[in-house]
Amino acid sequence: MRELVQDKLVLIIEAGRTERHYWLDIWRYRELFYFLAWRDILVRYKQTVIGILWAVIRPLLAIVVFTVIFGKLANLPSGDIPYPILVCAAMLPWQFFASAFAEAGNSLIGNSNLISKVYFPRLIIPASAIVVTFVDFLISALILVGLMLWYGFLPDWRLLALPLFIVVAIGAALGIGLWLAALNVKYRDFRFVIPFIAQFGLYVSPVGFSSSVVPEQWRLLYSINPLVGVIDGFRWALLRGQESIYWPGLILSTALVVLLLISGIVFFRRAERSFADFI
């Protein structure tokens, strides 16, 4: 049966034409996607002493620092919500986003030997890089669980909406990651842009504070940062709706994420054909 199918397989390579079966090819190479993610997960904490604990320690320390600076020293308001939980609910999606787009952005360069020697839809590489950071994200979510148990602050039915915001976060990371990955192949400058965005983004996103502190007339403008929608959504879903959702902002953020993702895929696919020539 399999042989019959293969007999019919005709591949046409033509100048200036994009791959006709691209999405089918991605489906065919789904095992490679799985294996690349598996490889990176296996290798990520090899030869480290505390191993997987790194996934917890980094966000945990960031949360401690933010709680002390913003909560205690700057005395930013957090309403009825314990400040650490307010920070944690934002720090987790932010750290996921930051490491996901950075890993995706550098993933092509890191796998240059594969790109110059084997064919497969290149989209698999940044996508699998995001899977790896997603695993880190799930592990670090234990911090939030711990904090919630400690403060006796448990989420309600709104938690069901959380996966939706996770999807938006993944979309944002993949969208930016694809742009950066494709640009990085040709212009290595973007290697330096990536940590810059990660560092800068932390302060322009509502991680250490609630976005309700932003004056009303600026909030829509503020939502141009796609992470504003994601973080507000996370807080709304996790904190029993005590952080109300600013709908125009959320819609704008989400629309921008969709735009980023689609343009990222289009740009990536256009650049993909010449990756092997530049890398």
Add this chain to the structure above:
Amino acid sequence: MTTAIKIEDLGKSYVIRHEQAQSYVALRDVLTDGTKRLANRLFNPLERNRPQFNKEEFWAVRDINLEIPEGERVGIIGRNGAGKSTLLKILSRITAPTKGRITIHGRVASLLEVGTGFHPELTGRENIFLNGAILGMPRATIRRKFNDIVEFAEIEKFLDTPVKRYSSGMYLRLAFSVAAHLEPDILVVDEVLAVGDAQFQKQCLGKMEEIGSTGRTVLFVSHNMAAVERICTSAVLLDSGTIQARSENVPAVIREYMSFGGTRHGALEWLNTNGAYKSRQFTPMRFYIGAADGTVVMGAQRNDTDLYVFVEGLIDELDPSLQIGYAVYCESGELLYWSFHTDAKESEWAPSHLGRCVFQSRLPRRLLNEGHYRIDLGVALFCRQWLCEPGIRCPYVYLEISGGLSDSPYWSQRRPGLLSPVLPWHSSVSADERSPDSNSKS
């Protein structure tokens, strides 16, 4: 017979920029170049049609038309830079062609490098699965062939050891073993035999023959002419990106490859005209075969004349580990021998000095048979780096030997065998004859 691969009018061009020091483009350069160009336009509007910079279009392959029937095993040969690897990369969809069209019937697996995607931290077992997936093998197939792969690679004991602890031989065997168990309709292989020891190469060749005998289409690039002759049913000769010869008579194509360098390029002398192989330790400037007085020899040479290999180069920095040498390849592409100026006792080495330095070495008389030879320059920093690597990337010249094989009336023509040395013979009275003699003395 059905066609497996049909290539029509295929071409691939690269835009190369001269004086380019970096291997990648930096945005900074694009921006500064763009600004310069803009400024130029503003200030010199009349010069608009001037060609920009030193950009040059370079066709790695062009006008390739080729039809490969199913089950044919095609050897693709040609000098370095002839476009062999580019052709394979286009066929394996790694890079896109600039023009033309290829139609492929069947599943292609390409092996452009042994061990692509191996991760040093992962164990042998894990790497088998990873590498299999990279080469496009479904997991079920890998599982089914797992034992065969391990057995072929002979690494049973080290399956759960990270491959970074493997010896290079084990690593190669494992990598090749995974690839050898692919079952594609069309197999594309690039120069995998260049690595590894004789035993490994023999194993690879055997496996490739086995794959070929099952009726699969094979495209095989190699500099090892003996391997091409053994495996392939037809051969394609590429030169400067175009097809020079294509025939089912593999030895004929190989002969053409080995000889056209000598006749067409007349290359008994290599001159460094474009600043290639630049390094502080030794930049080769001139490499040629000459007579004792240093003049370049022309045409076919007798086997009994004194011929010298001359290597002239620029030394900016004295490096004690510098090794100058050459390698001789025969017509079938087989390496006959290497020679380096550091082969003798250290006190007898020819000293190198700063500036322009000429090394010379006499080719052994009456060693080479009649025929065509390629002589590759080898320059290395001992155990550190090849500056010119024979057979891989180096200047080379051709030499034709004809006549002068021996002074014997019984031997005047080319002999069988790669070499035709005239060796001394002695005779003495045998011990049995001598024994009564010695008895009588005592």
